[in-house]
Amino acid sequence: MTITNAVRGAFAAMMLLGAMITGGCTSMTAGESTGMAAEKADSQPNILYIMVDDLGKEWVSCYGAEDIQTPNIDALAAGGMKFHNAYSMPQCTPTRTTLLTGKYPWRTGYVNHWDVPRWGVAYFDWKQKENTTFARLMKDMGYATFAAGKWQINDFRIEPQAMKKHGFDDWAMWTGYETDNPPSDKRYQDPYINTPEGSKTYKGQFGPDIYVGRLIQFMRTHKDKPMCLYFPMALTHIPLVATPDEPNARSPLDRHKAMVRYTDKLVGQLVDALDELGIRERTIVVFTTDNGTAGKITGTLNGHKVKGAKAQESEAGVCAPFIVNCPGLVPAGVETEALTDFTDMLPTFVELGGGELPEGLIIDGTSIAPLILGKEKDSKRKWIMALGFGRARLTEDGVRGAKVFATRVIRDKRYKVWVSNDREIVRFHDLREDPWEANNLLSSERAEHTKAVRKFQKVVDALPEKDAYPLYEPRAANRWDQKVRGNKKR
Amino acid sequence: MITQTIKTVLCATASLLAFNTFATASHPNIVVILCDDLGYGDVQCLNPENGKIKTPHVDKLAEQGMVFTDAHSGSSVCTPTRYGLLTGRYSWRTRLQRGVVQGFAPCLIAPDRLTVAGLLKQQGYATAILGKWHLDFQYQDPDTGEILPKKGSAPVGATIPDGPVSRGFDFYHGFHHAGHMDRIIENDKVIEILEEIHCLPRLTEKSVAYIEKRAKTPEQPFFLYVPLGSPHTPIVPSKEWQGKSELGPYGDFVMQTDATVGAITDALKKHGLADNTLLIFTSDNGCSKQAGISALRKQGHYVSAQYRGSKADSWDGGHRVPFIVRWPGKVEAGSSCDQLITLVDLFATVSEITGENAPDMAEDSVSFLPALSDLPIVSTRKGVVHHSISGHFAYRQGKWKLILARGSGGWTSPKENQVKADALPAQLYDMEKDPGEQNNLYLSHPEVAQRLLANLTADIQNGRSTDGSASQNDVENIVLWKSQRTRGRR
Numbered sequence: 001m002t003i004t005n006a007v008r009g010a011f012a013a014m015m016l017l018g019a020m021i022t023g024g025c026t027s028m029t030a031g032e033s034t035g036m037a038a039e040k041a042d043s044q045p046n047i048l049y050i051m052v053d054d055l056g057k058e059w060v061s062c063y064g065a066e067d068i069q070t071p072n073i074d075a076l077a078a079g080g081m082k083f084h085n086a087y088s089m090p091q092c093t094p095t096r097t098t099l100l101t102g103k104y105p106w107r108t109g110y111v112n113h114w115d116v117p118r119w120g121v122a123y124f125d126w127k128q129k130e131n132t133t134f135a136r137l138m139k140d141m142g143y144a145t146f147a148a149g150k151w152q153i154n155d156f157r158i159e160p161q162a163m164k165k166h167g168f169d170d171w172a173m174w175t176g177y178e179t180d181n182p183p184s185d186k187r188y189q190d191p192y193i194n195t196p197e198g199s200k201t202y203k204g205q206f207g208p209d210i211y212v213g214r215l216i217q218f219m220r221t222h223k224d225k226p227m228c229l230y231f232p233m234a235l236t237h238i239p240l241v242a243t244p245d246e247p248n249a250r251s252p253l254d255r256h257k258a259m260v261r262y263t264d265k266l267v268g269q270l271v272d273a274l275d276e277l278g279i280r281e282r283t284i285v286v287f288t289t290d291n292g293t294a295g296k297i298t299g300t301l302n303g304h305k306v307k308g309a310k311a312q313e314s315e316a317g318v319c320a321p322f323i324v325n326c327p328g329l330v331p332a333g334v335e336t337e338a339l340t341d342f343t344d345m346l347p348t349f350v351e352l353g354g355g356e357l358p359e360g361l362i363i364d365g366t367s368i369a370p371l372i373l374g375k376e377k378d379s380k381r382k383w384i385m386a387l388g389f390g391r392a393r394l395t396e397d398g399v400r401g402a403k404v405f406a407t408r409v410i411r412d413k414r415y416k417v418w419v420s421n422d423r424e425i426v427r428f429h430d431l432r433e434d435p436w437e438a439n440n441l442l443s444s445e446r447a448e449h450t451k452a453v454r455k456f457q458k459v460v461d462a463l464p465e466k467d468a469y470p471l472y473e474p475r476a477a478n479r480w481d482q483k484v485r486g487n488k489k490r
Numbered sequence: 491m492i493t494q495t496i497k498t499v500l501c502a503t504a505s506l507l508a509f510n511t512f513a514t515a516s517h518p519n520i521v522v523i524l525c526d527d528l529g530y531g532d533v534q535c536l537n538p539e540n541g542k543i544k545t546p547h548v549d550k551l552a553e554q555g556m557v558f559t560d561a562h563s564g565s566s567v568c569t570p571t572r573y574g575l576l577t578g579r580y581s582w583r584t585r586l587q588r589g590v591v592q593g594f595a596p597c598l599i600a601p602d603r604l605t606v607a608g609l610l611k612q613q614g615y616a617t618a619i620l621g622k623w624h625l626d627f628q629y630q631d632p633d634t635g636e637i638l639p640k641k642g643s644a645p646v647g648a649t650i651p652d653g654p655v656s657r658g659f660d661f662y663h664g665f666h667h668a669g670h671m672d673r674i675i676e677n678d679k680v681i682e683i684l685e686e687i688h689c690l691p692r693l694t695e696k697s698v699a700y701i702e703k704r705a706k707t708p709e710q711p712f713f714l715y716v717p718l719g720s721p722h723t724p725i726v727p728s729k730e731w732q733g734k735s736e737l738g739p740y741g742d743f744v745m746q747t748d749a750t751v752g753a754i755t756d757a758l759k760k761h762g763l764a765d766n767t768l769l770i771f772t773s774d775n776g777c778s779k780q781a782g783i784s785a786l787r788k789q790g791h792y793v794s795a796q797y798r799g800s801k802a803d804s805w806d807g808g809h810r811v812p813f814i815v816r817w818p819g820k821v822e823a824g825s826s827c828d829q830l831i832t833l834v835d836l837f838a839t840v841s842e843i844t845g846e847n848a849p850d851m852a853e854d855s856v857s858f859l860p861a862l863s864d865l866p867i868v869s870t871r872k873g874v875v876h877h878s879i880s881g882h883f884a885y886r887q888g889k890w891k892l893i894l895a896r897g898s899g900g901w902t903s904p905k906e907n908q909v910k911a912d913a914l915p916a917q918l919y920d921m922e923k924d925p926g927e928q929n930n931l932y933l934s935h936p937e938v939a940q941r942l943l944a945n946l947t948a949d950i951q952n953g954r955s956t957d958g959s960a961s962q963n964d965v966e967n968i969v970l971w972k973s974q975r976t977r978g979r980r
Contacts (some may be wrong), residue, residue: 118822118863179863180515182765182818239553239824251538296826391865479515485860485868 044142044226044353045329046283048270049345051099051230052263053092053150053237056292058299058306059260060321066300068260072268073323076287080325081334081372085413087341087386088291088320091311094388095290095342096153096232097124100133100166102346102363105388106408106463109470110153111401112392113311117155117176117184120481122392122399124153125472126165132361134346135167138228141355145169146218147230148211150187150237152176156194158478164196172214174207174234175199179480187234188241206244208235212266216273223277228349231270235263238294256297281328284352284372292317304436311389313409313418314437318386324372331374337413340368341384348372383459385410394482398474401467410459415452419460428453514711516845517613518817519704519767521714522836523754524575525747525812526568526622526668526722529777531795532744533812542791543741547752548814551771555816556862557826562886563775564834565877566801566808566900568624568667571774571833572717573598576605576625576657578837578852580875583953583963588881588972591626593666594640597652598625600964604851606837608658610713613844616704618661619654620696621717627653627666629680644673648680659715663696665689668722687726689719690743694750698757705761716754720747723780737789740781765818768843772833773811776801779901798927802879802900804893805927809876821862829867830886831858832874853954853961870957872945880906882972885946886921892932892942893917894971906973915973918942946970 057063062074062082089095089105097103097110105111108130116123125131135145147163151173154162163171175194178184183201184192191207192199195214202210215231236259242249245265246258267287274280293299293308293316300306309317322340324330343365350357351369370376387408393400403421410417411431418427428442428449441449531537535549536557564574569590570581577599584598591598599605607617629638632647654662655677662678665671671689674682684692697716704712720743727734727742731749735741751771758764777783777793778801786793799805813831815821838855856869873887882899885892896913897904904910918932918939932939950968953961 115864119865177822178819180819185818185823239822241824482860482863482865 045326046227046229046279047138047349047352048227048229048274048283048285049231050267050270050285050287051149051232052287052289053232053234054291054294054308054310055236055260055263055289055321056299056301056306056309056316057319057321058301058316059236059293062323063321064302066303068257068299070260070264070267072264072271073287073321076267076271076285076325077323079327079332080285080323080330081336083322083324083340084319084335084337085339085384085411086288086320086322087318087384087411088289089342089386090291090313090317090389092290093153096151098388099342099345100124100135101131102134102343102365103130104343104364104385106406106467107362107364109399109401109468110392111388111403111406111467112390113388114153114392114399114470115176116153117157117178118480119394120155120179120478121394122470122472123155123159123475124162124166124470126162127473128471129361130471132358133166134349135228135230137167137346137350137355137358138353139167139169141350141353142226143228143353144218144222144225145228145230146215146222147171147173147232148215149232150174150176150234151232155478156199157181158475160194160198161196163194168230170196170214170218172211174211187237188239191234208233208262208266209244212269216270219273219277219279223279226353227283228353232290233263233266235259235266236293252296281326284324284326284329287321287323287325289320291320313386313389313407315416315431315435317389318409330372336371336378338368338371338379339381339384339411339413340371340379341365341381341386344368344379344381383410383412383456385459392470394484396484398472399470401469404466406467410456412452412455415449415456417453417456417460423460423463423465425453425456425460428456514766515819516843517615517711518843519711519713519763520610520615520840521754521758521767521769522575522716523751523769523771524572524621524715524717525771525773526717526719527775527778527781527801528721528744528747528773528812529781529793529795529800529807530773530797530810530812531792532721532777536812537792537795540790540792540795542737542786542789543735543744545744545748547748547755548771548812551751551755551769551814551816552824554818554823555769555814555825556821558813558815558831558858558861559826559828560830561772561811561813562806562809562830562832562874562876563773563811564809564832565879566775566803567879568622568722568774569598569626570877572624574832574834574854575774575836576607577603578606578834578855579603580834580854580877580955582875582877582881582883582950582968583853583965585964587965587968589879590667591624592640593626593670594628594638594642595626597627597657599657601652601656605658606840607654607713607715609837609841610844611658611660614710616661616707616710616712617659617715618700618712619659619664619715619717620662620700621664621693621715622667622671622719623654623662623664623717624667627651644670644680646680646682650675650678650680653678661700664693664717665719668719668724671719671724686724687728689726690746690750691728693718694753697750697754701754701757701761701763705763708763717774718747718750720744720750721781722778725780737786737791738782740786741791768815768817768820770836771812771814771816774833775809775811776803776807778802796925799898799900799902802898803902804876804878804882804884804895804899805902806891806921806925807902808878808898808900815862817862822864825864827861827864829858829861830874830888831856831861831867850958850961853958854949854956856956871955872949873942873955875946875949875955880972881969882906883946883950883970885942885949887942887945889920889922890938890942891917891919891921891927892939892946893919894943894946894973896973899972915971 174187240255249258347367351367563571573581629644731746794807797806799807837852838857842857876884878899882895949955
């Protein structure tokens with residue numbers, strides 16, 4: 001297939017470029033990981049990564065959200081470490097692929113949203129070693145691996161065992177909206193869920209209860225082993241629905257609030273389960289979200305009205321709530337300005353598990369394990385980055401980024417730049433003075449400003465001029481595949 | 491290389507998974523419910539704050555499907571909207587340069603022009619129209635066969651040589667327009683005289699019966715076009731609906747219309763057709779003055795929600811219409827779309843769904859099929875043309891809207907003869923920042939106004955607004971600037 005070769009060729013070029021810049025910036029090499037190297041199971045903490053769908057800080061009360069109370073999430077923050085400067089990506093697919101691989105979207109090729117079960121053609125191909133997930137690495141290190149919630153980067157009709165191939169022993173995932181398969185559009189009431197046994201509707205049940213229920217069941221069965229639990233939950237994404245606790249919620253905002261409160265309740269259920277199973281002290285819980293709130297929902301954060309910023313590169317779109325908690329392992333009551341983004345999770349998990357990154361696996365992130373274990377006061381990151389929103393483009397050659405070079409934002413603890421499709425810095429903000437990014441200081445001549453811009457310019461200069469393409473082996477056409485829209489179409 | 495055999499096998503397997511009835515993803519049943527004079531703000535879920543009429547059945551559709559928030563009828567009045575919907579061509583390309591038709595005249599749709607119904611009939615669909623035609627036809631004396639004169643009335647038994655059954659529909663039960671609502675026609679014959687108050691119940695009953703009948707032969711997909719006569723005048727809610735809305739007869743009639751939507755969706759569900767039916771709910775233009783707009787406003791009900799004006803106008807209240815699509819398996823429940831579409835786009839959309847490129851003759855139609863999958867609409871059409879009752883043109887491109895009128899261009903004050911002497915010759919609005927069309931930017935953004943005017947002029951002169959083979963308007967001189975005083979002042 002010429003397509004395969006072209007894709008592989010392009011990707012190989014990317015890897016070279018990538019190797020060059022990670023060498024200069026922030027990659028974690030195998031030698032840096034701790035030397036625990038898969039010793040004994042009891043020294044390997046469990047990891048429970050809870051990721052809410054579409055929710056910004058303006059809906060988490062410990063960050064200053066004023067229109068909601070989230071007591072269970074707040075308790076995790078009070079008893080753990082609350083991050084102020086943690087970047088997700090702006091939208092679903094880029095966030096998930098970044099989190100799973102430890103690579104930025106410009107390296108994975110998922111620089112835009114591509115809803116695989118709905119649009120077909122491309123898919124997150126486990127056969128490409130570049131798509132190695134943290135789950136596969138953790139499994140190799142002796143972890144029992146589990147996922148529940150939303151995946152959306154494979155079509156389980158074609159590959160019902162995709163989760164297994166990506167490294168999960170067991171799972172309960174909403175299938176995503178499978179075009180031509182009406183029952184699959186339900187993730188909440190009467191949800192359509194894929195498990196190792198296949199996909200089916202769970203009539204009369206509320207999806208979020210099933211995902212959590214299966215997760216707790218898995219923990220119960222495997223509590224004597226180290227566990228890596230990935231919970232990219234379905235809540236609080238649209239459709240806005242009433243919940244079992246608030247069945248009469250009618251207006252969009254009331255339903256959204258009900259869904260946030262249900263999210264908080266589920267977090268509480270999980271913590272209770274950890275306590276009950278006696279594994280709380282060796283389970284590192286991370287609470288975060290995949291991107292900001294949907295645009296139609298406005299909340300109040302510390303007196304400021306915040307319009308949902310999903311798919312935007314503003315702080316409300318990408319600076320995610322991020323809380324790490326584990327009594328006994330993670331210091332309690334800590335708030336940190338340390339920089340981290342979702343590329344850091346894979347190396348962090350590997351380090352927590354006492355393993356090493358496989359030789360030749362290029363990633364962009366750096367482990368924050370020393371920080372969250374209280375061994376260091378800061379992360380090693382000098383800057384963090386977020387990019388990837390909007391819809392990808394379908395061409396004769398496959399799925400491609402909407403632009404050759406996607407816009408992106410890069411920040412440190414104080415300053416932030418916005419980079420255009422032309423690979424130019426077009427906005428510069430002092431986040432300490434201007435947290436809502438209203439004043440572009442790019443023309444400022446103050447020494448500290450020009451110095452900061454120069455620093456970011458070096459990061460930009462080291463980035464590849466062209467973003468990668470999603471890497472997948474072409475497969476037989478399906479009738480729900482999106483068609484290439486050429487000039488013939490009107 | 492993927493062989494044809496593999497493709498075939500995969501397709502066969504996939505279709506086994508999806509449906510057990512005959513209408514398929516490529517040939518779904520299609521139901522289009524077109525209300526008459528129902529304002530954007532008359533649907534509760536589109537106007538949650540200032541909509542006081544309960545529309546539970548339409549709201550339910552929105553929960554099950556996709557709401558288009560920037561959909562426009564081809565015109566601000568009945569006849570031209572219907573022409574555009576059925577042909578994919580703007581009505582102002584025909585002899586009808588303003589106003590509506592009154593019947594007793596040759597059909598506005600030329601005999602050789604393909605309609606949506608004709609196209610679907612070619613594709614093997616059964617096609618039916620139940621309701622208001624309003625595109626002219628002639629009546630023949632049942633005894634002599636002579637064409638009846640306009641001033642007379644059509645007796646029972648009169649035949650219709652150029653009605654819907656000669657324009658692609660297999661079956662017709664309905665009437666010509668509000669003024670002749672009491673003359674019930676079936677296929678090509680006037681069959682009875684019916685009191686107007688019984689019209690909506692009749693159309694409801696006929697729609698349900700049609701669906702029931704079609705369900706008996708599921709091997710043939712159907713197209714059901716239901717252009718209701720309500721809530722247009724005569725405003726005649728049935729006895730059981732009188733007083734229901736507590737807002738007066740118009741509110742009652744809207745509620746009864748909503749109930750008809752419920753009856754149709756119930757029938758689809760009852761016969762197992764809901765899953766493979768593409769259902770569109772919309773309206774032909776904004777709410778009419780006849781509804782008592784200011785009295786409704788005093789009761790807190792805004793018929794055009796946040797938009798300015800109402801039926802007949804160039805302002806959005808004239809032509810921004812409710813547009814909801816339900817198509818299980820294709821359209822995500824509870825979703826919304828803010829892409830700009832027009833009812834003229836039905837033709838190309840249906841063509842693409844059924845596997846045909848839109849024939850060249852649908853000169854102004856662009857498929858919105860990608861939008862149903864949350865993807866961008868691809869088009870060679872630069873913008874969308876609006877047309878008021880008096881023939882005033884307006885043009886929408888992206889966020890900009892240019893109106894070639896000094897006032898409403900319709901019935902709302904100030905009308906063209908009511909504007910102040912110093913009123914600008916045209917209006918330009920930024921619809922993103924100013925959806926209520928209050929801040930005329932015609933003077934401050936002359937380059938935008940010029941660009942839109944050039945595109946509008948080209949779309950008129952070229953005989954089509956999409957790429958395709960050359961096409962001509964039916965009349966030579968289409969007057970661009972309708973207000974005399976402004977002609978030549980551009």
